[in-house]
Amino acid sequence: MLSHWRADSTGNSSSSKIQLQIGDVCCSVTCDDEEVLGNLGQLYFDFLSDQPVDFSIDLHIVQRFSSHCIAEASSLGNIIRSGSNILVAYWLTDNESANQNHTVSCTLERHQFNPHFDFKIMNLLLPLSYYEACRTRYSNGCGPMLVHSCGIIRHGRLMMFSGPSDTGKTTIAKLCGNEHGQVINDEMLLVSGPDKDSDALMVQGVPIIGGVAQRLNVSAPLACVLLLKQSDRTALNRLNRTEAYLQFMRQVIAPRDFEGRTKRAMLSQVAEFSDMVTNVVPFYELEFTLNQRALWKTINKLEKSLGREGS
Amino acid sequence: METQIVRNEDLVWRRIEDEIVVIGNDGLAVHMLNKSAAYIWEQCDGTKSPDEIAVGLCEHFEVTPEEARADVQATIDKLEGMGLMHKTEGNPVQ
Numbered sequence: 001m002l003s004h005w006r007a008d009s010t011g012n013s014s015s016s017k018i019q020l021q022i023g024d025v026c027c028s029v030t031c032d033d034e035e036v037l038g039n040l041g042q043l044y045f046d047f048l049s050d051q052p053v054d055f056s057i058d059l060h061i062v063q064r065f066s067s068h069c070i071a072e073a074s075s076l077g078n079i080i081r082s083g084s085n086i087l088v089a090y091w092l093t094d095n096e097s098a099n100q101n102h103t104v105s106c107t108l109e110r111h112q113f114n115p116h117f118d119f120k121i122m123n124l125l126l127p128l129s130y131y132e133a134c135r136t137r138y139s140n141g142c143g144p145m146l147v148h149s150c151g152i153i154r155h156g157r158l159m160m161f162s163g164p165s166d167t168g169k170t171t172i173a174k175l176c177g178n179e180h181g182q183v184i185n186d187e188m189l190l191v192s193g194p195d196k197d198s199d200a201l202m203v204q205g206v207p208i209i210g211g212v213a214q215r216l217n218v219s220a221p222l223a224c225v226l227l228l229k230q231s232d233r234t235a236l237n238r239l240n241r242t243e244a245y246l247q248f249m250r251q252v253i254a255p256r257d258f259e260g261r262t263k264r265a266m267l268s269q270v271a272e273f274s275d276m277v278t279n280v281v282p283f284y285e286l287e288f289t290l291n292q293r294a295l296w297k298t299i300n301k302l303e304k305s306l307g308r309e310g311s
Numbered sequence: 312m313e314t315q316i317v318r319n320e321d322l323v324w325r326r327i328e329d330e331i332v333v334i335g336n337d338g339l340a341v342h343m344l345n346k347s348a349a350y351i352w353e354q355c356d357g358t359k360s361p362d363e364i365a366v367g368l369c370e371h372f373e374v375t376p377e378e379a380r381a382d383v384q385a386t387i388d389k390l391e392g393m394g395l396m397h398k399t400e401g402n403p404v405q
Contacts (some may be wrong), residue, residue: 246328246341254338267323267334275325 016116020207021049021217022126023144025188026132031059036113046217047207055133056103061110065089069107073290077260080124087112087121092132092258102132107117117289123187123208132257144192145273146253150210151189151203152181154303158203158220160189161286162251163228170211172228173293180299184218186210189251191222192224193276201280222308224282227251231287234294236302244283249274282306316364316387318396322350333395342395347372351386355396361387373404 016029018041026049031037036059041048062069065086073079073089080088093103103124110119127146134143149162150169159181161172173186187210192202200221207215227239228249239247252274254266286300288295318324331349333342344352348369354364361403365379374382390396 240328242327242330242332242343245332246324249334263338264321264323265334267338270338271323271325271332271334275327278327305375 026051033061044207131255148251150186154181157223167228184216226286316355
C-alpha cells in the first residue's frame, strides 16, 4: 500500500524554522539566515511537518570560521570535514527538561549554501540528526536505517537500486523518468523492519538531496534489492544470501550520531539490519547500460517472476 | 592449565546460513568463514581447548580425529594471526 503524507499549508514553520519528517522522526531546522531557510523549505517541501520535534538543528551561518570557533570545536572533536576542508563545527546541547528535545548548534560558512553546491551539507547533518534522535526514540537505539540507494515505486511496490557512488543510481532514476515508475529518491532511502501487522519491509523517501529533483515523502513495501554493477550489457543475476549480505551491508549508512556511538555498536547494528533485510527480500546484481529499453524489459521480466513467487 | 581459545569480542560477526561473516574493527575488512571454520569460530568461547573443539568437529563433520585436530589447529593459527582470536591459559569452565 502506498502512503503519502504532506504537511498542511499552515504546517510546520515559523519564519525562522522549518520542521522535517524523516520516517517517524521530526527534525526542526532553525537558521539565522532567512534566505537559506527559505531555500531549504523549498527543497524539502514534501517533508515539511507539524509533528512534535524529536531533534533540532540550529544553523549559524558565518562568512568565515573564526579561529576561536575552530579551536573550541576541534578540542571537543566536534568537526565534520570533507578531506582537509572543515564543513561544520558543532555543539550538542543536552536540554535539561525531559520534555525538550536535543539540539545541535552548527556553524557553517556561507559559501556552502551556494546554490551550485546544492545544499549537500544537509545530506551530512540530517542522517546524523536522524540517528541521534533514534537514540532516545527507540528503546535500544535501533530503528529504521538509511541505505545508500535509489527507490522506484512500480505497481505499488518499491524496487531498491543500491550501490556506492558512481555505480548508476542517478542514471537509473533518469532512465526511469515518469514513464517507468515513480522515483522517490536517487540517493538514500529509509528502510523499516517488518512490524507486527505485516511481513513486508517498508521503504520511505527521505529529505536527502541526490542528482534528480524528486524527493518524495512516500512509502511502499520493498519488493527486491538490485545491487548495481556498471557493465557493457544488461543482465540480472540472483545473489545468494551471503553475497547479498556482503554487498548490502556496505550500502547501509552507519548510525553515526553527534555524541558518537562506539564503532562496535554501529557495526553491530548494521550487521543485524543487513541480516534482517537479506533474509526477507530477494537480492539481485543488476548489470546495465544506458539502453533504457533493455533495462526496463529486464525489470519487467523480474517483476513478473516476483509476482509468481509472491502468489 | 589448559589453553583455551577466545574470539576477539570487540569484533562484530554474524552467521549467514552456513558461513560466518566477521567484520573488522575498521568496518571495512570482512572475513568469511566456511562451514568448518564457522563451527570452530562458534566453539571458541573461552571454555574449550583445541582438542575439545576437534572432538566436536569430528561429530559434526565426517572427518577423522587426526584431520579434525589438524583442521582446528590450522584454523586457530590462521585466525589468531589475523587478530580475530587469541589463546588464554586457564581451566575449562565446568
